[in-house]
Amino acid sequence: MDTTPQSEAVDKDVDRRTLLCSAAAATPLVVAGTGLAAQPAGNGPVKQPPVFPGLISRQREPDNLEFPFPTLNSAITPTHSFFIRSHFRVPDIQLGQWRLHVLGEVKNPLQLTLQEIQNMPSRTVTALLECSGNSRVFVQPKPAGVLWEQGAVGTAAWTGVSLSAVLQRAGGPRPGAVEVIIEGEDSGELKEFPNPYQTPGEVHFARSLPLAKAQQQDVILAYRMNGETLTPAHGYPLRVIVPGWYGMASVKWLKRIIVADRPFQGYFQTMEYAYFERRFGLPSLVPVTELQVKSLIARPAQEEVIQAGKPFRVFGAAWTGESAITGVEVSTDAGQNWAAATLLGKATGHGWRLWEYTWNNPGQGRRILMSRARDQRGRTQPTQRDPDRRNAMISHVLPVKVFVR
Ligand SMILES: Nc1nc2c(c(=O)[nH]1)N[C@H]1C(S)=C(S)[C@@H](COP(=O)(O)O)O[C@H]1N2
Ligand SMILES: [Mo]
Numbered sequence: 245m246d247t248t249p250q251s252e253a254v255d256k257d258v259d260r261r262t263l264l265c266s267a268a269a270a271t272p273l274v275v276a277g278t279g280l281a282a283q284p285a286g287n288g289p290v291k292q293p294p295v296f297p298g299l300i301s302r303q304r305e306p307d308n309l310e311f312p313f314p315t316l317n318s319a320i321t322p323t324h325s326f327f328i329r330s331h332f333r334v335p336d337i338q339l340g341q342w343r344l345h346v347l348g349e350v351k352n353p354l355q356l357t358l359q360e361i362q363n364m365p366s367r368t369v370t371a372l373l374e375c376s377g378n379s380r381v382f383v384q385p386k387p388a389g390v391l392w393e394q395g396a397v398g399t400a401a402w403t404g405v406s407l408s409a410v411l412q413r414a415g416g417p418r419p420g421a422v423e424v425i426i427e428g429e430d431s432g433e434l435k436e437f438p439n440p441y442q443t444p445g446e447v448h449f450a451r452s453l454p455l456a457k458a459q460q461q462d463v464i465l466a467y468r469m470n471g472e473t474l475t476p477a478h479g480y481p482l483r484v485i486v487p488g489w490y491g492m493a494s495v496k497w498l499k500r501i502i503v504a505d506r507p508f509q510g511y512f513q514t515m516e517y518a519y520f521e522r523r524f525g526l527p528s529l530v531p532v533t534e535l536q537v538k539s540l541i542a543r544p545a546q547e548e549v550i551q552a553g554k555p556f557r558v559f560g561a562a563w564t565g566e567s568a569i570t571g572v573e574v575s576t577d578a579g580q581n582w583a584a585a586t587l588l589g590k591a592t593g594h595g596w597r598l599w600e601y602t603w604n605n606p607g608q609g610r611r612i613l614m615s616r617a618r619d620q621r622g623r624t625q626p627t628q629r630d631p632d633r634r635n636a637m638i639s640h641v642l643p644v645k646v647f648v649r
Contacts, residue, residue, distance in 0.1 A: 299325065302390050306330040307477070311395035314545035316561060319589055319598055320370070321398035323470050328477045329375045329396060331449055331512075332432035335497050339481060344410075344465070348425070348503040351415025358481050362467060364405045364413075369462045369487060370593035372399040372563050376490035376517060376532045376636040379540075387635035388437065394540050394642075397563075399595035402485045404466035408459040410501065417455060423504045424458040426451055426484050429497040434511075443511050451493050451517075451531075452508035453486065462487050462594065465498065487594035488566040490532050490637070492517045520632040527632060534565035536639035537625055539572050539599070539617035550611075550648045556603040558585070562617035563596040571618050574601040578612035578643065579627070585615065606648045613644040 299309035309328040311321065343355040375396035377389045390396075407424070411417060417424075428449040435442050457463065466485045467474055474480040479496030486493035492512060513531035520527035539562035550556055558576075562569045568591050573582040585601035603613075616625040629640045 302392060306333045308390050310392055311398055313394035313542050316542035319399060319592060319595060321400055323475060326398040326400060327396045329491060332430040334476050335429040337429060337481060342481060344482060344498055345500040346410060346414040349418040349421040349505050350503050351418060354414050361405055364409060366403055367406055367464055368401055368403045369464055369485060370401050370595045371485050371487040372594060372596050373491040373494055374535060376492055379638040379642060380635060382642050383629060383638055389635045400469050402464060402466040403468035404464040406461050407463045407465055410465060417503050420505045421455055421503045423452045423454055423508055425502040425504050425508045426495040427500045428495050429499045441515055447511055449495060449512060450510050451495055451512055489534055517636060519634050519636055532636050536637055537564040537617050537619045537623045538639040539615040539625060541613055541615050541644045544644060544646045546644055548646050550606055550646050552608045552648050553605055556606055558601040558603050560615055561596040561598050564619040567619040567621040569597040569617055570620050572599045573616050575614045576603050576611060579614050608648050611646050611648050614641050616641050
């Protein structure tokens with residue numbers, strides 16, 4: 245098992261959670277966001293929603309950890325609360341030996357040390373990362389992959405250099421170049437799916453970007469996250485950040501950047517992270533790329549108990565791909581009526597937009613809340629799940645069931 249500082253921090257959180265649970269047995273706790281006193285854990289089932297002081301574990305070895313979305317309270321997700329999605333164990337990188345290799349269809353292939361990269365003009369970009377499998381637990385029938393709830397998403401301020409500046413330093417793409425392949429240091433064999441959906445032996449995590457996307461100034465090679473050195477779990481020493489695209493494009497632990505003269509068909513954009521696009525009525529498997537417009541309700545949480553007759557602040561976040569959120573609507577009656585929510589703060593680069601809605605006078609009984617966002621390109625969050633998206637890009641309106649008493 246690797247003992248990176250990040251996994252130690254997480255282990256401490258787990259300890260803290262265990263401590264809190266045993267503390268709950270002795271002292272009544274107030275459950276965050278509900279105003280309800282939790283019953284001490286006795287012999288019967290625990291009725292109160294749990295308190296999450298840290299990340300929720302969805303998979304061990306490698307750690308895949310989810311942000312407890314009902315605790316959302318800031319536009320920037322603190323690094324210790326940022327979800328972690330890793331396919332293989334965190335590579336142990338020694339900075340002395342580490343180089344970024346830039347090769348393929350460039351005029352002057354080169355290698356760069358981290359110091360050389362950090363000496364280039366830097367750029368800070370606020371960007372959201374959402375795993376394309378976020379909200380998968382709400383899809384029926386149960387799809388393949390990590391069963392994320394709401395929190396495989398976060399927004400951070402990333403600092404680094406433009407990928408395009410690094411490509412320029414290598415003399416720029418040669419005529420005929422069409423894509424940039426980005427490869428991580430991490431590798432392994434994936435065998436959880438039946439043949440032939442397994443990796444051909446050991447593979448590195450790798451994804452490609454079309455040249456035009458790779459040359460956008462805000463696509464950066466980041467060495468800092470929220471003002472601090474990238475942590476091992478989030479890609480130390482260097483990762484790419486691809487704003488507006490699902491998280492799988494933001495390759496961690498950079499090893500090589502390969503400019504290619506044909507589209508890359510690697511495992512992580514064919515066997516996984518691919519969906520059916522319909523052209524001329526023909527479903528054609530294409531890589532998952534741009535984020536869909538989406539909003540999620542952070543509070544109330546699923547199955548939260550709410551006081552009747554008292555105004556309740558419904559709160560959440562909304563985001564989209566290469567566009568901007570223009571509005572969010574909320575329904576407190578399972579989608580029959582919708583009312584405008586208030587967008588909070590200002591639109592921040594490629595981050596999410598927090599929003600709120602005051603639910604006046606909640607009436608007793610079972611209630612179903614929903615939110616739906618729209619963006620500047622006129623896209624609206626769909627009501628129904630599109631099965632062509634397979635096990636990814638889960639953006640349809642998700643009901644939050646609460647009990648008002
Ligand atoms: N090298 C490498 N990069 C990777 C991954 C990985 O497993 N290996 N996972 C990807 C996926 S699927 C997501 S959603 C994001 C998650 O980034 P985070 O762990 O910093 O939140 O990293 C992406 N980059
Ligand atoms: Mo992901």
